[in-house]
Amino acid sequence: MVLELQKPRPIWQIMFSTHHTDIGLLYLITSIAFLFLGGALALGIRAELFLPGSQIIADSMTFNRMFTVHGTTLIFLFILPFASAVGNYLVPIMVRYKDMAYPKLNAIAFWMIPPAGALIWLGFADFTWYATPPYSIISAPGPAADMWIFGLKILGISSILGAINFIVTILKCKHPDMSMGQIPLLAWSFLTSSLIILVAIPTFAAALLMLLTDRLGISGFFNPAMGGDPIAYQHLFWFTFHPEVYVMVIPAIGMMYEIIPRFSRKPIFSHSSGIFAFVLLSMVSFSSWAHHMYATGMSFTEKTVFMIGTLAAVPASAMHVFNFIATMWNGRIKFATPMMWAVGGIALFFSAGAGGVVNAAMPLDFQTHDSYWVVGHFHLFVMGTIAFGSIGFFYYIFPYVTGRMYNEKMGQVHFVLSFVGAVLVFFTQHVLGLYGMPRRIYDYPPIPEWITMNQIASVGAMIIGVSMVIFLINMIYSSGKGKLADTDDPFNLGGKYYYPFEAKNPHH
Amino acid sequence: MGHHSNWPEWVYVGVVTALMVWVGAEAWNAERLVEHIPADAEIIKVTGQQWFWSFEHEDGTKEIGELHVKVGKAYKLEVTSKDVNHSFNIHDYVVLMDAIPGRVNTVWFAPTEAGEHDIQCREYCGLIHYNMRGKLIVEEAEPSS
Numbered sequence: 001m002v003l004e005l006q007k008p009r010p011i012w013q014i015m016f017s018t019h020h021t022d023i024g025l026l027y028l029i030t031s032i033a034f035l036f037l038g039g040a041l042a043l044g045i046r047a048e049l050f051l052p053g054s055q056i057i058a059d060s061m062t063f064n065r066m067f068t069v070h071g072t073t074l075i076f077l078f079i080l081p082f083a084s085a086v087g088n089y090l091v092p093i094m095v096r097y098k099d100m101a102y103p104k105l106n107a108i109a110f111w112m113i114p115p116a117g118a119l120i121w122l123g124f125a126d127f128t129w130y131a132t133p134p135y136s137i138i139s140a141p142g143p144a145a146d147m148w149i150f151g152l153k154i155l156g157i158s159s160i161l162g163a164i165n166f167i168v169t170i171l172k173c174k175h176p177d178m179s180m181g182q183i184p185l186l187a188w189s190f191l192t193s194s195l196i197i198l199v200a201i202p203t204f205a206a207a208l209l210m211l212l213t214d215r216l217g218i219s220g221f222f223n224p225a226m227g228g229d230p231i232a233y234q235h236l237f238w239f240t241f242h243p244e245v246y247v248m249v250i251p252a253i254g255m256m257y258e259i260i261p262r263f264s265r266k267p268i269f270s271h272s273s274g275i276f277a278f279v280l281l282s283m284v285s286f287s288s289w290a291h292h293m294y295a296t297g298m299s300f301t302e303k304t305v306f307m308i309g310t311l312a313a314v315p316a317s318a319m320h321v322f323n324f325i326a327t328m329w330n331g332r333i334k335f336a337t338p339m340m341w342a343v344g345g346i347a348l349f350f351s352a353g354a355g356g357v358v359n360a361a362m363p364l365d366f367q368t369h370d371s372y373w374v375v376g377h378f379h380l381f382v383m384g385t386i387a388f389g390s391i392g393f394f395y396y397i398f399p400y401v402t403g404r405m406y407n408e409k410m411g412q413v414h415f416v417l418s419f420v421g422a423v424l425v426f427f428t429q430h431v432l433g434l435y436g437m438p439r440r441i442y443d444y445p446p447i448p449e450w451i452t453m454n455q456i457a458s459v460g461a462m463i464i465g466v467s468m469v470i471f472l473i474n475m476i477y478s479s480g481k482g483k484l485a486d487t488d489d490p491f492n493l494g495g496k497y498y499y500p501f502e503a504k505n506p507h508h
Numbered sequence: 509m510g511h512h513s514n515w516p517e518w519v520y521v522g523v524v525t526a527l528m529v530w531v532g533a534e535a536w537n538a539e540r541l542v543e544h545i546p547a548d549a550e551i552i553k554v555t556g557q558q559w560f561w562s563f564e565h566e567d568g569t570k571e572i573g574e575l576h577v578k579v580g581k582a583y584k585l586e587v588t589s590k591d592v593n594h595s596f597n598i599h600d601y602v603v604l605m606d607a608i609p610g611r612v613n614t615v616w617f618a619p620t621e622a623g624e625h626d627i628q629c630r631e632y633c634g635l636i637h638y639n640m641r642g643k644l645i646v647e648e649a650e651p652s653s
Contacts, residue, residue: 060635128632134609135592139558139634224610230593231608270514295595296606297613300543304536311528318524322517357528361535363542366604370595370630436599438630441638445626 018103023110024088025401030113031081032394032475035387037121038073039468041066046425046461049454052446060442064126065144067440071129072148075248076155077117079382082390083251084110084162087190089397090258091166094187095174100165109165112158116151123147128440130237133222133230137214149212156205163194163201185274189254192282193247199286200247204240207233231296238289246285249349249381250278252389253320256342259396260324263339264331265493269323277319284313294365303362310360317353321346336491337411341392344419348384348426352377355430373433376426384422391418391471398478399485406482410474417467424460428453545616549584552577556587556594556607559636561627573642575627578649582618595631598644606631619646 014022045067048057057063088106092099100106125131125148127140136145170191174183183191211233213219220226222233261268268274287309294303324346333339355377358364368374391414398406432453437444444450486492552575553564563571577583587596589607597604598617605615627642 060638064632064635064637126634132593132632135632135634139592224608229610231611270517273514273517295604296608297611300539303539307532307535311532314528315521315525319517319521322520326517357531361531362539363535366602369604370597371599436597436626436628438597438628440632443638445641 016107018099018107020088020092020100020103020106023100023106024085026110027081027085027088027113028394028401030110030117031078031085034073034077034081034117036468036472038070038078039465041070041073043461043465045070046458048442049444050458051455052444052451054443057442061126061141063442064128064440065124068125068128068148069120072120072152073117074382075129075244076152077113077120079248079386079390080155080159081110081113082394083190083193083248086186086251086255086390086393086397087162087166089401091169091187091190092173094184095170096178097169097173097175101168101173102165105161106165109158109161112154112161116154116158119147119151119154123151130241131211132237133211133214133228133233134224136211137223138225146212146215149208149215153205153208156201156208159197160201163197166190166194167198181272181275185257185268185271185278186251186254188275188278189250189257192278193250196243196247196250196282196285200240200243203236207236207240210236231293234293234296235290238292239286242289242292243282243285245378245381246281248386250281252345252386253278255389255393255396256324256345259338259342259392260327262493263336263342263491264328264333266327266331269326269329273319274323277316277323280316280319281313284309284316287312288360291360291365294362295369307360307362311357314353314357317349321350334491334493337406337408337415338392338396338491340412340415341388341395344415345385345388345392348380348388348422351427352380352384355380368433370439371433372429372437372439375439376429376433379426379429380422384426388418388422398475399490400487402479402482403485403487404478404480404482405485405490406478407474410470414467414471414474417463417470421460421462421464421467424463425457426460428457428460432457545584545614546582546618549582549616549618551584551586554585554587554596554607555590556596556629556633556640557590558592558634559629559640561596561629561640561642574645575642576645576647577619578647579619579622580649582616584614584616587613587615592633593631594629594633594640597628597630598625599628600625601644604630619644622646622648 014025017023044057045063048055048063057066088100123144123146125140125144127136127145127148131145131148170183170187210219210221214221214223214228220228222228222230224230257268257274288306290298290302290306291310355373359368359374359377395406395411432450435447435449435453437450444454551566555562560573563575585596585603585605587605587607588611589609591609593609594607595604596607601617601619603615603617605613607613623646625644625646627644629637629640633640
């Protein structure tokens, strides 16, 4: 699966290709580009919050637009396309098929992403990534909001097409000699997350249409002035986007399942419990959507039901963590860059999960809800777990994609700075939440504790920013001038640890 | 697969599950107590709108931005909104309830000592969301003569 970067092809050949590794490369480059764009907005937000008062952003509307586009970009244009990149590279190889099941559909699913990204970025809406009515209907300004709605609509269709492709590839195109139990856990992660997408996304797709017609004034589903109910939107939204959390986290865990056994030079502790935990997670992901809504005036019974549904996800997640630790136990571990990212990601996954238990417990949620605690909590997931797993995997497939090695020292510095930065930002944000700072605010009163905590968080964010510049330099330099990789064993682990990469699907 | 026994994993899962059951039971019990509104609680109507809070006491007194209450009394807040979603928050008393147009949500609290506390909006509501703030002023109860 080494791409022919040594014998270059004209760019249009890659762009109009339907081959799975070419589309994987397109997904990869697009997602990393959006990682840098969305990350730059985060640095702007943190710089603004370094001190009370106006710092670098002139008005609150610009700030509100920035955090909206920051969240939308990193979720929909970085995390999901990055997972698709990895899936495109590896799923066909892992199930021993020549390509994805529907190569043209695959290309279409990718090419929906750039126009959707353009709509979101050119619109620059301000109504937060969950676009809650009535604000998004009666108050959010101008074409920006409509462009966001259309952008998300396109991304939803793209996700559904991609999910169908993965499901058919895995279930129908796998080699007949392979049983389901023999399919590697990374491919299993794509199967389960794709099934979640198919069940979850249509709900939000419907809600988006209703939101659009509400904005146009021809319906009033969510508009109380026309007899609608804004809470209905929140249910529809979270019915999609709580499972979506697992759509993002399951492939990241799958990536860790590739990295950890190889760099521990041991087989996975239990392949079957990994599969079991994936399937269990994908089911319980649907039992907890309204835990985002305790404060909307839910009854005691409703809250209890959703608390139980939320806590039910913990044992399944814990099984993955156990599997990782038991795999590393007694292994001959090599802490090369990908392994560092994976292990760091597991540590932060554990911390994020512990915080999640606090949010789920009803009385404690009223301390943390809509405060900076929540910002810290979900960033530990999306950045600490998902982005860490993804970046680790990016380093891991880099030699296979480019045929060259990245600079190991720079990769390790990137990890250490990012890890320290993530702890400084996101742990501190938990504390800020307990001090009562609401999320999504442009300015805050000069309360001494708030100022100190915000400054620590902003410094942490700048450290992550520096580490990402190192990452960028490393990738650009090494993909052209890095030393040639030994594609049989680029990480010098010895032995046959690279099962999926033996295969190479020729272009057709 | 099959080369070694999985029992440590199941013990671990059992411990985690037991922990979750304990957390859930404690939370259930605490929430049940917290949600029990005292019968003699005084009602205050709380209305959020872009971008301030207004209050109406049982005796008809109206306030904007400031809420005066007395030590030792229980207050039941009936929270609603005139325009978009807000979230009424007195962090020091863990009072948090969404203000949603067309709905009235209730939450209660009983101030324990005199002082001033911040009131803020915790749900994004637009341009001045960051400054949709108010003051809770808790006064000593007048000695009954």
